[in-house]
Amino acid sequence: MSDAIDRYVAGLADRLGAGRDTWRLLAETDAHLRDAQAALQAQGMAADAAADSAVERFGDPAVVAKAPSPRRRALGLFSGAWLVVALGLVVIGVSGLVSWALEAFLGPAFLAGDVNGVTYTAARCADFLGFFPGAGSCAAAAAMHHSEEIVSERLAAGVLGLLLLLVWLLVRSIRGAVPIARDDRRLLLIASAVAYLGVGMVGFGSGVLSVLLDLARGLAVAGVGVRLSDGAIALVAGVVAVVLVVRFARRGVPARPAA
Amino acid sequence: MLILATLARGSAHGYALAEALRATSGGEFDVPEGSLYPALHRLERSGAVASEWVHDGRRRRVYAITADGATQLARETRAWRRFADGVASTLAAGAVRPAVGQGV
Numbered sequence: 001m002s003d004a005i006d007r008y009v010a011g012l013a014d015r016l017g018a019g020r021d022t023w024r025l026l027a028e029t030d031a032h033l034r035d036a037q038a039a040l041q042a043q044g045m046a047a048d049a050a051a052d053s054a055v056e057r058f059g060d061p062a063v064v065a066k067a068p069s070p071r072r073r074a075l076g077l078f079s080g081a082w083l084v085v086a087l088g089l090v091v092i093g094v095s096g097l098v099s100w101a102l103e104a105f106l107g108p109a110f111l112a113g114d115v116n117g118v119t120y121t122a123a124r125c126a127d128f129l130g131f132f133p134g135a136g137s138c139a140a141a142a143a144m145h146h147s148e149e150i151v152s153e154r155l156a157a158g159v160l161g162l163l164l165l166l167v168w169l170l171v172r173s174i175r176g177a178v179p180i181a182r183d184d185r186r187l188l189l190i191a192s193a194v195a196y197l198g199v200g201m202v203g204f205g206s207g208v209l210s211v212l213l214d215l216a217r218g219l220a221v222a223g224v225g226v227r228l229s230d231g232a233i234a235l236v237a238g239v240v241a242v243v244l245v246v247r248f249a250r251r252g253v254p255a256r257p258a259a
Numbered sequence: 260m261l262i263l264a265t266l267a268r269g270s271a272h273g274y275a276l277a278e279a280l281r282a283t284s285g286g287e288f289d290v291p292e293g294s295l296y297p298a299l300h301r302l303e304r305s306g307a308v309a310s311e312w313v314h315d316g317r318r319r320r321v322y323a324i325t326a327d328g329a330t331q332l333a334r335e336t337r338a339w340r341r342f343a344d345g346v347a348s349t350l351a352a353g354a355v356r357p358a359v360g361q362g363v
C-alpha cells in the first residue's frame with residue numbers, strides 16, 4: 001500500500017531525476033521519514049497520521065530537490081543537452097535511411113530532383129555527368145548527385161549521433177548518471193518537441209504542397225522526397241517528444257505533504 | 260556550523276541529527292528536516308564530514324565530523340563569537356543611553 005512517505009519519496013525522485021546521488025538522497029529521505037514516523041507512533045499517533053506528520057516536517061520536496069550545487073545542475077543540463085543533440089542526430093540518420101529507401105524505390109529525381117524550371121550551366125552539367133556518366137541527362141545526373149549528398153550527409157549525422165550516444169552512455173556507466181533538475185528536463189523535453197514538430201510540419205507540409213502543386217499543373221513530381229522524409233521522421237520524433245512531455249507533466253506532480 | 264557542532268558530539272544519521280539540533284537549540288532550530296541533507300552533502304563534498312551506510316534494522320547513512328571539519332568548526336566558532344560579542348556590546352551600549360528625541 002502506498003502511504004504518504006512513499007508518495008513523497010516518489011515525488012522527490014521525479015524532481016531529482018535518475019542519478020547516483022539521487023538514489024542516496026532518496027534512501028536517506030525514506031529512512032529519515034520512517035524513523036520520524038516510528039517516533040511519532042511511539043508517542044501514540046496512528047501510522048497514517050504519523051506518516052503525514054513526518055512528511056510535513058521534512059519540508060517541501062522542492063527544497064530538498066534543490067540539493068545539487070549550481071555546478072552540478074549545470075553538469076546535469078549539459079548531460080541532458082548532449083543526449084538531446086545525440087538523439088537529434090540519430091533521428092537525422094533515420095531520415096537518411098528513409099531517404100535511401102525512397103531513392104531506391106522511387107528514384108533520385110523523386111528524392112532530390114530539381115523543381116521544374118531549374119537549369120544548370122554547361123560546365124555544371126559537365127560536372128554532374130562526370131560524376132554519373134550513365135545518368136543520361138543533366139537533370140538525372142544532378143538528381144543522382146543531390147540524392148547521394150542527401151543520403152550520405154544524413155547517414156553521417158546518424159553515425160555521429162550514435163557515437164555521441166555511446167560516449168554519453170560510457171561516461172554515465174563510469175561516472176554515474178548526473179541528475180537533471182526537473183525544470184531542466186522540462187525545458188529539454190519541450191524544446192525538443194517544439195523543434196521536431198516545427199521541422200516536421202514545415203518539411204512534411206511543404207513536401208505535400210509541392211506534390212499537390214506538381215500534380216495540379218500536370219508536372220512530374222520531383223525533389224519532394226527529402227522534405228517528406230525529413231518531415232515525417234521529425235513529426236514522429238515530435239509526437240514521441242509530446243508524449244514524453246505529457247507523461248512528464250502527469251508524473252511530475254509532487255506529493256504534497258498532508259496538512 | 261550548527262551541524263558540525265552537533266556532529267562534534269558524536270556521529271549521527273540525518274534523523275538523529277535533526278532531533279539533536281532541535282533539542283539542543285531548545286526548539287529554536289526547527290527547520291524543515293529535508294533541508295539538512297543538502298547541507299550534509301555539501302559538507303561531505305567539502306571534506307568537513309564523512310559518511311557511511313550502517314545497517315541497524317534500517318539502512319541509514321551515518322555522518323561523522325572529519326579533522327578538516329573540526330578545524331572549520333573551530334574557525335567558524337571563533338568568528339561567530341567575535342560577531343556575537345560585537346552585537347552584544349553594541350546592544351549593551353544602546354541600552355544605557357536614553358533614546359534620541361526623548362525628554363529626560
